[in-house]
Amino acid sequence: MFAYVLRRVGLLVPTLLGLSILTFALIHLVPGDPAQVMLGERATPEAVERLRGELGLDRPLHEQYGLFLGGLLAGDLGRSLKTREKVAVEIGNRFPATFELALCAIVFASVVGVTAGILAARRRRSLVDATVMAGSLAGVSMPIFWLGLLVILLFSVQLGWLPLAGRIDPSLAVPKVTGFLLLDTLFAGRLDSFGDAFAHLILPACVLGTIPLAVIARMTRSAMLDVLTQDYVRTAWAKGLSERRVLLVHVLKNALIPTITVIGLQFGYLLGGAIITETIFAWPGVGRWLVLAVAARDFRAVQGGVLLLASVFVLVNLVVDLLYAVADPRVRLAGGEE
Amino acid sequence: MIRLRNLVPVALAFVLLVTGCAKKNGTATAKGAAGGNPVKGGELVYGRGHDSVRLDPGHETDGESFKVCDNLYENLVAYADTTTELVPELATRWEISADGLTYTFHLRPGVKFHDGTPFDAASVLFSLDRQRDMKPPHEFHSVGGPYTYWQSMGMDDIVGGIAAPDDSTVVFTLKRRNAPFLANLAMGFASIVSPTAARKHGEDFFKHPTGTGPFRFVEWVKDDRIVLERNPDYWGEPAWLDRVVFRSIPENTVRLLALETGEIAGMDGINTELAKRLEGNEGFTLLKQPGMNVGYLAMNMDKAPFGKIEVRQAINHALQRDAIVASLYGGYGTPAVNPMPPTLWGYNRTVTGYAYDTAKAKELLAAAGFPNGFETELWAMTGPRPYMPDPLKVAEAIQSDLKAVGITATLKTLEWGTYLDQVQNGKHPMCLLGWTGDNGDPDNFLFVLLGKASTRLPAQNVAFYRSDEVDGLLVQAQEESDVAKRAALYEQAQALIHRDAPWVPIAHMTQLVGFRHNVHGYPMHPTGKVRFHKVWIEPGA
Numbered sequence: 001m002f003a004y005v006l007r008r009v010g011l012l013v014p015t016l017l018g019l020s021i022l023t024f025a026l027i028h029l030v031p032g033d034p035a036q037v038m039l040g041e042r043a044t045p046e047a048v049e050r051l052r053g054e055l056g057l058d059r060p061l062h063e064q065y066g067l068f069l070g071g072l073l074a075g076d077l078g079r080s081l082k083t084r085e086k087v088a089v090e091i092g093n094r095f096p097a098t099f100e101l102a103l104c105a106i107v108f109a110s111v112v113g114v115t116a117g118i119l120a121a122r123r124r125r126s127l128v129d130a131t132v133m134a135g136s137l138a139g140v141s142m143p144i145f146w147l148g149l150l151v152i153l154l155f156s157v158q159l160g161w162l163p164l165a166g167r168i169d170p171s172l173a174v175p176k177v178t179g180f181l182l183l184d185t186l187f188a189g190r191l192d193s194f195g196d197a198f199a200h201l202i203l204p205a206c207v208l209g210t211i212p213l214a215v216i217a218r219m220t221r222s223a224m225l226d227v228l229t230q231d232y233v234r235t236a237w238a239k240g241l242s243e244r245r246v247l248l249v250h251v252l253k254n255a256l257i258p259t260i261t262v263i264g265l266q267f268g269y270l271l272g273g274a275i276i277t278e279t280i281f282a283w284p285g286v287g288r289w290l291v292l293a294v295a296a297r298d299f300r301a302v303q304g305g306v307l308l309l310a311s312v313f314v315l316v317n318l319v320v321d322l323l324y325a326v327a328d329p330r331v332r333l334a335g336g337e338e
Numbered sequence: 339m340i341r342l343r344n345l346v347p348v349a350l351a352f353v354l355l356v357t358g359c360a361k362k363n364g365t366a367t368a369k370g371a372a373g374g375n376p377v378k379g380g381e382l383v384y385g386r387g388h389d390s391v392r393l394d395p396g397h398e399t400d401g402e403s404f405k406v407c408d409n410l411y412e413n414l415v416a417y418a419d420t421t422t423e424l425v426p427e428l429a430t431r432w433e434i435s436a437d438g439l440t441y442t443f444h445l446r447p448g449v450k451f452h453d454g455t456p457f458d459a460a461s462v463l464f465s466l467d468r469q470r471d472m473k474p475p476h477e478f479h480s481v482g483g484p485y486t487y488w489q490s491m492g493m494d495d496i497v498g499g500i501a502a503p504d505d506s507t508v509v510f511t512l513k514r515r516n517a518p519f520l521a522n523l524a525m526g527f528a529s530i531v532s533p534t535a536a537r538k539h540g541e542d543f544f545k546h547p548t549g550t551g552p553f554r555f556v557e558w559v560k561d562d563r564i565v566l567e568r569n570p571d572y573w574g575e576p577a578w579l580d581r582v583v584f585r586s587i588p589e590n591t592v593r594l595l596a597l598e599t600g601e602i603a604g605m606d607g608i609n610t611e612l613a614k615r616l617e618g619n620e621g622f623t624l625l626k627q628p629g630m631n632v633g634y635l636a637m638n639m640d641k642a643p644f645g646k647i648e649v650r651q652a653i654n655h656a657l658q659r660d661a662i663v664a665s666l667y668g669g670y671g672t673p674a675v676n677p678m679p680p681t682l683w684g685y686n687r688t689v690t691g692y693a694y695d696t697a698k699a700k701e702l703l704a705a706a707g708f709p710n711g712f713e714t715e716l717w718a719m720t721g722p723r724p725y726m727p728d729p730l731k732v733a734e735a736i737q738s739d740l741k742a743v744g745i746t747a748t749l750k751t752l753e754w755g756t757y758l759d760q761v762q763n764g765k766h767p768m769c770l771l772g773w774t775g776d777n778g779d780p781d782n783f784l785f786v787l788l789g790k791a792s793t794r795l796p797a798q799n800v801a802f803y804r805s806d807e808v809d810g811l812l813v814q815a816q817e818e819s820d821v822a823k824r825a826a827l828y829e830q831a832q833a834l835i836h837r838d839a840p841w842v843p844i845a846h847m848t849q850l851v852g853f854r855h856n857v858h859g860y861p862m863h864p865t866g867k868v869r870f871h872k873v874w875i876e877p878g879a
Contacts, residue, residue: 036759045796047489083391084483084544093560149591157595165596170563170583282587284561297755
């Protein structure tokens with residue numbers, strides 16, 4: 001198991017190296033000079049030239065990449081071209097927001113999705129099943145932008161139950177410790193702030209969780225239906241076990257294996273930042289930051305951001321694989337040999 | 339085994355419990371005296387579309403950074419509350435020598451930076467010398483990146499030296515007579531920063547802004563909010579508000595909804611749709627004025643057939659400019675006649691725009707040798723700009739107007755960064771572009787956008803208009819310090835530019851700012867400066 005984890009983590013290195021080359025090549029292939037974009041309409045030609053020199057943009061590409069890689073090995077992602085802030089700080093400022101939102105979204109999606117999947121599978125072709133299936137189809141195909149505005153209009157504007165933008169009311173803000181507001185507010189011993197931060201999370205998390213919810217519900221349902229037809233389940237019924245015991249212990253445990261994979265993958269995607277949700281709810285996460293960095297040709301920020309997100313994605317996948325082994329003892333994590 | 343069935347109600351109950359705990363503090367509710375007279379206290383939350391990039395006035399180039407810094411920093415001279423007239427700020431008075439080359443500023447005594455250090459001549463030297471191209475370079479010249487505004491305003495070609503004969507006097511020696519120089523000193527980049535704080539923070543000074551302004555910096559949560567509080571040691575009238583919070587809410591509609599629910603008390607980035615929703619609503623105040631900007635169609639005179647004056651005049655006659663502005667600016671644009679907005683001094687009111695006249699246009703095209711028109715490309719930005727809400731629609735309207743006189747224009751669009759790059763390198767035959775003024779001086783429109791010097795690549799003069807006659811007037815106006823004489827020179831230049839028609843000026847877009855009805859005293863400024871010094875909130879309203 002330990003060797004397996006080590007090997008998987010080791011695989012990160014070539015993956016990230018390849019990714020960094022790809023990202024580097026892509027961002028330099030896109031037309032638009034970062035220096036010109038940074039200085040804008042007002043720039044004098046001398047200023048643009050000076051900045052190009054200062055940023056090393058006048059050097060050959062392989063040299064620029066070498067510099068970037070050298071910095072990376074020394075643990076330095078450099079400073080953002082646009083803000084002059086350290087890229088690591090820029091990411092550190094935003095990743096907790098993204099993580100908190102993604103975690104709440106995936107918890108919401110998993111709890112509701114798995115429950116709905118079980119209910120649908122229990123009575124196949126019933127009204128419940130039809131409702132869950134139709135609902136999940138709607139969920140998968142929902143334009144998030146529209147849904148986001150809709151819930152804001154309903155819950156924030158009409159009903160006035162929930163705040164509509166940001167992570168916390170500025171007047172309830174607490175000092176930053178971890179960057180995770182749910183934790184920081186508790187550390188500060190401020191229940192009112194915790195409640196406010198939680199209230200700010202509800203709408204974006206539900207909106208962000210809609211598509212994963214639908215995917216998880218469908219996956220749970222089909223996995224449950226698969227398992228339900230197996231012989232051991234018939235045996236379980238024949239033993240006279242209660243429906244609850246058959247479904248939740250015998251069937252669900254096996255049906256959960258593919259579901260866990262799906263949940264893990266969806267969580268990985270969510271951690272990549274949710275540009276639309278972040279934009280609508282003014283959520284200060286990595287997604288919007290990265291998109292703006294691309295638009296500004298801020299290649300250092302883009303490189304750092306992509307590397308971080310890729311690492312996170314790979315790590316989440318690793319955790320999912322480990323969970324897989326926990327759920328299914330037949331899976332051996334011996335490290336490749338079959 | 340967790341009983342999933344039981345989890346849902348538990349989760350729901352939890353949600354209701356904690357949201358019940360969250361009591362919202364009103365954003366703008368200080369208890370006290372009734373409205374009418376300014377009242378001290380309260381927090382104003384102001385929503386805008388983006389976060390600031392960096393809070394160092396010497397380095398910043400984006401409007402969102404200036405909005406915040408305008409409240410933290412001050413200059414030797416400042417713009418009056420609502421005009422571009424110059425008034426004393428950190429300098430109490432100044433003298434200009436007879437030859438127009440020496441400017442002597444007498445500094446305000448007893449002013450302290452937010453870090454407690456005194457404002458003096460040394461801090462003025464530090465703030466401006468760090469931006470200058472000097473030999474040897476200033477210790478901070480290479481800290482924090484390029485000093486873009488100093489360079490783009492051509493300050494190195496204007497300022498020969500800055501000296502401090504004593505602690506309370508600063509003397510500028512100019513390389514040449516340059517009247518707009520004084521207005522440049524009122525711009526954000528010329529703000530005076532605390533040398534102590536800049537030295538302490540170095541590359542990170544932009545995160546620790548330290549000025550002399552009516553508000554001081556509290557915190558910055560990236561992409562979320564920047565918080566300022568009243569500077570209790572301010573040299574002038576202290577600010578009314580306790581705190582100002584700048585919040586980034588990128589989506590326009592959501593920002594408006596936040597204003598409606600009271601989550602924010604003021605906002606900008608109001609498009610025409612949102613403006614209609616606020617206008618006439620008693621709960622809100624919508625402030626508007628013609629902005630210090632211009633949107634235009636430039637014809638690249640280096641490319642055939644736009645070198646011919648008849649072609650350019652024909653295109654001016656072919657376009658239904660008023661109709662375009664009326665339908666595509668949603669009532670929030672003023673059709674442009676000259677390259678500068680009518681709110682600036684020196685605007686030529688005797689120039690009238692080219693009348694819409696397709697017969698005349700065809701006649702001119704025939705005279706230029708194009709009786710059957712010609713084919714060309716019209717370049718347009720893809721997204722809204724501060725001077726044009728919907729460039730693509732404007733381009734489509736122009737395309738159809740040109741078609742009517744026989745000119746077939748193919749639309750070409752590029753992503754903004756690429757677009758600007760290509761246009762400034764003169765790759766376009768015709769393009770849409772615009773400009774937002776910096777210092778409130780006509781020079782900043784006419785010389786920057788249509789002067790010969792601006793045709794150097796990458797060019798600001800994207801019509802590549804080179805008129806010795808106009809250029810002579812513009813340079814002469816730069817050297818003249820008498821405002822009335824300068825105004826006369828600019829009026830002449832506008833008449834000539836109108837005749838030569840390098841552009842079709844399209845519109846000056848209206849600036850819009852919205853507040854909840856209990857917010858008072860916001861001075862809307864032509865340059866778009868956002869200053870909360872004199873803003874106050876009516877309690878209980």
